[in-house]
Amino acid sequence: DAGVIQSPRHEVTEMGQEVTLRCKPISGHNSLFWYRQTMMRGLELLIYFNNNVPIDDSGMPEDRFSAKMPNASFSTLKIQPSEPRDSAVYFCASSPTGGREQPQHFGDGTRLSIL
Amino acid sequence: GDSVTQMEGPVTLSEEAFLTINCTYTATGYPSLFWYVQYPGEGLQLLLKATKADDKGSNKGFEATYRKETTSFHLEKGSVQVSDSAVYFCALTGGSGNTGKLIFGQGTTLQVKP
Numbered sequence: 001d002a003g004v005i006q007s008p009r010h011e012v013t014e015m016g017q018e019v020t021l022r023c024k025p026i027s028g029h030n031s032l033f034w035y036r037q038t039m040m041r042g043l044e045l046l047i048y049f050n051n052n053v054p055i056d057d058s059g060m061p062e063d064r065f066s067a068k069m070p071n072a073s074f075s076t077l078k079i080q081p082s083e084p085r086d087s088a089v090y091f092c093a094s095s096p097t098g099g100r101e102q103p104q105h106f107g108d109g110t111r112l113s114i115l
Numbered sequence: 116g117d118s119v120t121q122m123e124g125p126v127t128l129s130e131e132a133f134l135t136i137n138c139t140y141t142a143t144g145y146p147s148l149f150w151y152v153q154y155p156g157e158g159l160q161l162l163l164k165a166t167k168a169d170d171k172g173s174n175k176g177f178e179a180t181y182r183k184e185t186t187s188f189h190l191e192k193g194s195v196q197v198s199d200s201a202v203y204f205c206a207l208t209g210g211s212g213n214t215g216k217l218i219f220g221q222g223t224t225l226q227v228k229p
Contacts, residue, residue, distance in 0.1 A: 004158070031215055043159075043204065043219040056216060091158055093217075100147045100209025101166045104217060106158035 002026070004107035006092050012113045018080040021110045023092030024073055029105070031098030034067055034077050035091040037109070043091075049075065050098050082114045117142040121205050121220035128195055128227050136190040136223045138179075138205035146207040148172075148181050148188040149217070153202045162190075162203070200227045 005024040013019055025032045033048040047057040052069045060067070064083070069075040079086055089111050093104035122137040140146065147166045151159040163172030168183035177192045188205060205220040 033215075033217070035217075042221045043217075045216055048216065093159075095215060098215035100215055101164075102215060103149060103161040103164055104215070106151075106160070108156070108158045 004092055004094050004105050006090075006107035006110050008110060009108065010111045010113075012115065013082060014115050015083055016081045018078065019082045019086075019112060019114075021077040021090050021092075021112070023075045023077070023107060025075070025092070025094030026105055027073065029094035029096050030072070031095045032069060032075050033093040033095075033104060034075070035093065037089040037091060038087075046077070046090075048098065055098075084114045087112055087114050117146070117207060117218045119205050119207055119218055119220035121203075121223050123223070124202075125224040125226055128225070130197055130227055130229050131194045132227075134190070134192040134195045134199075134225070136203055136205075136225070138188045138190065138220060140186050140188065140205075140207050142186075142207055142209075142218075144209060146209045148179070149206045149208070150177070150179055150188070150190050151204045151206060151219075153204065153222070155201075159204060195225070195227045197227045197229055200225055 007022045034046040037043045046059045047067045049069045067077045089109045091109045093106045095102045095104045118141045149164045150162040152162045153159045163174040165172040165181035171180045179190045202222045202224050204222045206217045
């Protein structure tokens with residue numbers, strides 16, 4: 001079975017450019033999560049969706065970040081304009097219903113470098 | 116708020132040594148507890164989980180027991196292999212009213228030498 005698929009795997013871009021990260025969750029999973037991993041702050045939840053609806057976006061750092069889930073099989077995380085401090089590995093994860101007992105399945109991440 | 120604390124790494128062991136990685140948590144309610152493993156260049160993979168007090172999760176020779184009295188979920192393995200070298204994350208969900216939101220510890224790097 002296909003796991004969570006993220007693209008691109010690596011992104012290098014200049015400060016000020018728009019960046020779009022993409023995620024395809026596991027088919028049949030109704031909850032989707034975006035995390036950011038940095039050396040300084042570890043793994044942090046940015047936002048999560050349930051049935052395509054954003055439930056908790058309290059981790060989104062600022063208005064430069066936005067996330068959408070137009071349908072059950074696709075989500076995007078957009079940064080506009082990007083800044084060097086946004087450099088990190090961004091992970092997408094999905095779970096069947098988002099319940100507390102369900103493990104989340106992670107993609108391989110997008111390594112983002114903002115110059 | 117909820118939090119997870121893991122022992123500092125890196126942990127360096129010889130092959131076939133016994134492994135313990137300590138994890139303690141702070142949460143209200145009844146959280147579920149997880150250990151995830153991250154190999155270089157990859158995403159996190161679920162290693163094991165426990166959803167209520169005194170439950171023991173186990174997988175691939177790794178074990179952890181949900182201890183509510185000591186708010187701990189220590190990871191153990193009797194005999195490590197070089198292939199176990201990775202970063203291990205302890206995490207919880209479901210405390211303080213949150214549902215599936217994962218709260219992670221800072222991660223512990225394990226290096227196993229032949």
